[in-house]
Amino acid sequence: MDLPLKQQNLLRAWQSYRQTPRFDNFVEFAVMLNNLTEFLRDKNAVGLHRAGHQLEQQALALFGDETTHPIADNILQNLDHSLHELSRLIEDFIGASTSHAPERRIQPGPPLELRRQRLLWFISNDVAQWQPLQDQLRYFGLTVENLAWTGLRSSEEAPLLLVDLAGLADPQTSLRRIRQDYPASQIICLSVPSDFTLLQNALRAGCDICFPEGTPLPAIVTQILDLNDSQEQEAFRVLVVDDSPTASHVIKRALEENGIIVRTLTDPMAVLDALHQFNPDLLLLDMYMPQCTGVEAARVIRQHNEFLSVPIVYLSGETDLGLQIDALRLGGDHFLTKPFNPLFLNAIVKSKIERYRALRRSMYHDSLTGLLNHTTSKTRLDAAIEAARRDGSSLALAMLDIDHFKKVNDTYGHPIGDQIIRSIAWLLKQRLRRSDIIGRYGGEEFLVALPGATEMEAMVTLDQIRQDFADIRHPYSSGHFQLSFSAGIAGFPAFDQGDALIKAADDVLYIAKRSGRNRICIA
Ligand SMILES: Nc1nc2c(ncn2[C@@H]2O[C@H](COP(=O)(O)OP(=O)(O)OP(=O)(O)O)[C@@H](O)[C@H]2O)c(=O)[nH]1
Numbered sequence: 116m117d118l119p120l121k122q123q124n125l126l127r128a129w130q131s132y133r134q135t136p137r138f139d140n141f142v143e144f145a146v147m148l149n150n151l152t153e154f155l156r157d158k159n160a161v162g163l164h165r166a167g168h169q170l171e172q173q174a175l176a177l178f179g180d181e182t183t184h185p186i187a188d189n190i191l192q193n194l195d196h197s198l199h200e201l202s203r204l205i206e207d208f209i210g211a212s213t214s215h216a217p218e219r220r221i222q223p224g225p226p227l228e229l230r231r232q233r234l235l236w237f238i239s240n241d242v243a244q245w246q247p248l249q250d251q252l253r254y255f256g257l258t259v260e261n262l263a264w265t266g267l268r269s270s271e272e273a274p275l276l277l278v279d280l281a282g283l284a285d286p287q288t289s290l291r292r293i294r295q296d297y298p299a300s301q302i303i304c305l306s307v308p309s310d311f312t313l314l315q316n317a318l319r320a321g322c323d324i325c326f327p328e329g330t331p332l333p334a335i336v337t338q339i340l341d342l343n344d345s346q347e348q349e350a351f352r353v354l355v356v357d358d359s360p361t362a363s364h365v366i367k368r369a370l371e372e373n374g375i376i377v378r379t380l381t382d383p384m385a386v387l388d389a390l391h392q393f394n395p396d397l398l399l400l401d402m403y404m405p406q407c408t409g410v411e412a413a414r415v416i417r418q419h420n421e422f423l424s425v426p427i428v429y430l431s432g433e434t435d436l437g438l439q440i441d442a443l444r445l446g447g448d449h450f451l452t453k454p455f456n457p458l459f460l461n462a463i464v465k466s467k468i469e470r471y472r473a474l475r476r477s478m479y480h481d482s483l484t485g486l487l488n489h490t491t492s493k494t495r496l497d498a499a500i501e502a503a504r505r506d507g508s509s510l511a512l513a514m515l516d517i518d519h520f521k522k523v524n525d526t527y528g529h530p531i532g533d534q535i536i537r538s539i540a541w542l543l544k545q546r547l548r549r550s551d552i553i554g555r556y557g558g559e560e561f562l563v564a565l566p567g568a569t570e571m572e573a574m575v576t577l578d579q580i581r582q583d584f585a586d587i588r589h590p591y592s593s594g595h596f597q598l599s600f601s602a603g604i605a606g607f608p609a610f611d612q613g614d615a616l617i618k619a620a621d622d623v624l625y626i627a628k629r630s631g632r633n634r635i636c637i638a
Pocket residue numbers: 516517518519520521522524528529530531532533536557558559628632
């Protein structure tokens with residue numbers, strides 16, 4: 116729905132510049148272009164993003180200032196041509212998506228809001244050979260459909276394309292055709308000969324990721340699931356503190372055009388409350404405000420441990436280098452001088468937030484699985500119990516432990532053991548709700564808290580996951596092996612503190628282990 120709108124905005128902005136070729140109209144065009152390109156990147160519409168990015172580079176080279184506009188006629192024609200090429204690609208994509216879209220029926224929603232399943236099309240002349248890979252991907256929640264090279268069709272969403280190049284007479288031409296037909300899809304190639312030129316050719320023809328011949332199955336599964344995982348990213352949040360409502364409005368608009376959630380504040384003295392309530396990923400601070408300077412506000416903020424790492428970017432008309440350096444020394448991360456270039460502002464804000472989020476991830480999440488780490492799982496559980504107490508709702512906690520895991524390490528090696536730990540993490544992420552708490556509590560032990568669920572409801576959900584996990588065939592050498600996990604469930608309000616709940620679930624997990632494993636017991 117957003118794509119046609121963004122395309123229209125871009126064409127409209129270009130039209131305005133063609134009619135009145137002033138610098139500010141060019142800025143508007145560049146902002147709309149940047150907005151569309153970032154949108155395509157976020158949606159992983161790889162081919163379309165590539166085309167948008169090329170046009171953006173062309174436009175940025177012409178950005179200049181008031182004196183450089185209007186741009187020369189021949190350059191204008193060039194830009195016009197590239198813009199219409201991009202527009203045609205987008206229209207083809209939108210047309211293909213809507214004309215072949217299957218009729219959508221409204222069905223009653225599932226009781227638990229499951230994460231959306233990603234569609235994957237598998238294109239190969241030898242589907243049977245890839246059955247184990249397909250099975251693995253299905254187990255982890257991807258919807259896999261097989262397509263023949265001769266039977267390619269359109270889709271409402273941009274599916275992930277897994278393309279087997281084995282046995283193709285002219286893989287490059289086939290790939291180019293696919294890239295053209297599916298401009299928005301991510302293309303992953305299997306069976307690419309491990310040769311520099313052939314890999315380079317596949318990438319040039321439009322492939323995004325190549326797996327050379329002989330890549331082990333677990334490595335392929337891991338990368339595809341990682342790709343799928345990285346799709347889910349919450350919108351960035353920025354708090355703007357500037358005493359001028361006009362300046363705040365301009366900044367807000369520039370950032371919102373890029374999908375960033377913005378809150379503005381004209382009174383710097385209220386910044387601590389706003390930080391607590393809004394929980395931003397970044398602060399944009401005006402340098403000079405009547406009651407308090409930006410540097411003073413930054414120093415006050417940095418007195419609070421919880422806000423020590425939130426990036427602070429100063430906005431000011433100040434061009435004195437010495438003052439800028441001092442401002443950075445006193446708790447800021449970057450300095451942007453007004454009038455700012457909206458594209459530059461967006462790029463700085465996004466890159467700072469990406470780093471900040473990566474830092475937070477490493478602080479609160481487990482590096483092997485991306486799940487919450489031990490400490491954070493407990494903190495989140497405590498907070499969820501408090502919320503359940505306030506709302507008078509229930510909460511179920513499960514402790515899960517992989518069965519005979521020592522034997523896995525001893526028989527297949529530690530790296531395969533790690534792979535199993537990751538696979539159970541993916542399965543849990545795939546099957547549980549966003550609002551559930553999923554943590555790696557210890558080596559092969561996981562904590563799962565389901566706010567709002569009773570013990571029995573948790574049992575139904577987790578028992579399905581248990582059965583599915585037990586069905587997964589983990590490939591090893593030329594064969595495979597299967598595993599299981601056991602779990603113990605306890606519930607709030609029967610146990611009304613985090614530690615008591617964990618102990619109760621752990622106790623029944625022990626009973627599940629003693630009574631034969633591959634089962635779930637309730638406290
Ligand atoms: N590969 C790998 N192994 C781990 C990791 N953390 C813990 N382990 C191993 O997990 C195994 C846990 O074994 P045990 O606690 O004896 O239990 P088990 O073999 O799973 O048997 P039961 O729990 O009784 O079914 C140990 O061999 C640990 O070395 C990890 O991050 N990676």
